[in-house]
Amino acid sequence: MQVYLVGGAVRDQLLGHPYHEKDYVVVGATPEQLLAQGYQPVGRDFPVFLHPDTKEEYALARTERKSGHGYHGFEFFTSPDVSLEDDLIRRDLTINAMAMDDQGKIYDPWHGQDDLNHKILRHVSDAFSEDPLRVLRVARFAARYYPYGFTVADETLALMQQLAQSGELQTLTAERVWKETSRALMESHADIYFEILRQCGALKVLFPEIEALFGVPQRPEYHPEIDCGIHTFMSLRQACKSDYSQDVRFAVLVHDLGKALTPREEWPRHIMHEQRGIQPVTEICDRLKVPLQTRQLALAVCKEHLKCHQAFNLKAGTLWRLLQRLDVLRRPERVKAFVQACECDARGRLGLEDREYPQAQFLLEAMEIVRNIKAQDLPPEIKGPDIGEMLINKRIEAIAELKHACPELK
Template identity: 80%
Template sequence: MQVYLVGGAVRDHLLGHPYHEKDYVVVGATPAQLIALGYQPVGKDFPVFLHPISKEEYALARTERKSGQGYHGFEFFTDIDVSLEQDLIRRDLTINAIAMDEQGKIYDPYHGQADLDNKILRHVSHAFVEDPLRVLRIARFAARYHSYGFKVADETILLMQQLAASGELNALTSERVWKETSRALMEPHAEIYFETLRQCGALKVLFPEIDALFGIPQRPEYHPEVDCGIHTLMSLQQACRANYSLDVRFAVLLHDLGKALTPKAELPRHIMHEERGVAPVTLLSERLKVPTNTKQLAIAVCKEHLKTHQIFHLKAGTIWRLLQRLDVLRRPERVEAFIQACECDAKGRLGLENREYPQADFLRAAMHTVREIKASSLAVHVKGPDIGELLISKRIEAIAALRKQAEYPSP
């Protein structure tokens, strides 16, 4: 029996990239042998075992054969005669098809180290096209390793285009698409994930609402980058740069979907794009089955972000009602996430990436101010529904005073 560390741990070890999970492949063993050694079987489709002490995953070396549609449409075969090379060839990328034995010796039958050195994401074999999930995985790897200079090989892009055109992507479940996409959104360069999907034609299949933004013009005095799709990815890059949460990144990604629905006669203006965007944001979120809180923030940002940009031109009462709709009294964390998303939108513009955005500081201060005004702090004695009306009045007055004290522009 021979044990090898495989996959991402070896790749990241050689690259000097941090990693936490370790996966092992076992060559020349049977399930009975591993069970006798205390390993706990957990795999249903193929034999995977948990180490009796470390609880890390150990899988028997296996081959696979395409037997149906989608990423579940495979039959796996394990045998003591399956070699390490046979196991590695079924993997997606050459840089993921490297193994290391217990003495630290590297086994690299498909030249993954050369591709690591040359910063290339390249498929191992033509069997790549048998698994549509690999389109998303390669796009995610492109996002993760973009800062290292990695690019997807031209021949791999061609296979990804073939998969996107084949209809196989439609076999991916919503849960799986969201799992890969949510992981990609948390990469340092999440925008590369969507750029790569667009390059191979998968964005139009899986995210048609986002794909539709590319080629839609905006007014250059507000958007020097002009193209709505480019602005969306630049805004997402801002969210990654600030290391914002998944909810914020997703909201930024969808904030301008309404601009794809602007009548051509109105371009490059986008009147009422916020209201138009609510339907596609809701549709995409529900199709992917994203968490409720994630969807709610995305809808709020889509619907309200323009008000934040114009905050200094709004009346104090309008600002209070905006904060109220964001549930400021019960969920200040949502207001903070909303502010972060709006700032990414403001800075996701060509040449304006480092601009000041005082609207964020003001809305943040307004949030803290109104939350400090409670019934117990009122100096007057009122009862019943009058308390609520008085609280609203005091909060609006406080917002107006805040703007005056801070010398913000008046509406």
């Protein structure tokens, strides 16, 4: 029995990229042998075991054969006769098809080190095109390793285009698409994930609402980059640059979907695009089964982002009602996330990436002020329904005072 460290841990160790998970492949063993040594079985489709002490994953070397459609359309075969090379050739990219023994020796039958050195994401074999999930994985790796200068090999991109055109992407479950996408959103260059999907034709299959933004113009005095799709990716880049949460990044990604629904005769103006965006944001969240908290912020940013930009021009009562809709008293973190997403929208514009956005600090100060006005601070003679009404009046008055003292309005 021989044990090898495989996949991402080997790749990232050679690249000098931080990693946390370690996966191992076991050659020349049976499930019974691992069970006898105290390994715990966890694999449903093929034998995967947890180490009795470290709880790291150990998988028996295996081969696979396409037997149906989609990510699950495979039959797996394990045997002590399956070699390390047999196991590695079924992997997606050459840089993921390397192994290391306990002495630190690298096994690289598919030239992953060469591609690592040349910064190329290249498929191992034509079996790549049998698994549609690999389109998303390659796009995610492209986003992760973009700072190192990695690009997708032309022949790999061609296979991804074939998969996008074949209908295989539609066999992916919502859970798998969202899992890959949510992970990609947290990469330092999440926009590259969506850009690669667009290049291979997968964006219009999996995210047609985002694809529809490309080619839609905006007013150049507000959007020097003009194109709605370019603006969306630039805004997402701002969210990544600031290391904002996954919820904020997703909200930024979908904040302008309504602009794709603006009638052509109204271009480049997009009046009512916030309201028009509610339906496509809801549809994309429904289709991908996006978590409730993520969906709620996305819808709030879609509907209200212009009000954040216009904060200094809004009446105090209007600002209070905006904060109320954001659930300021119970969920101040949502207000903060909302402001962050709006800031990314404001800065995701050509030549305006470093612009000041004082509306952010203004709304956060307003949030703190209204949260600090509590019922126990009211005169004791105020009773019953009058308490709620006076609290609202006090909060609106406090916002008005904040506006009066705001240097941007002087």
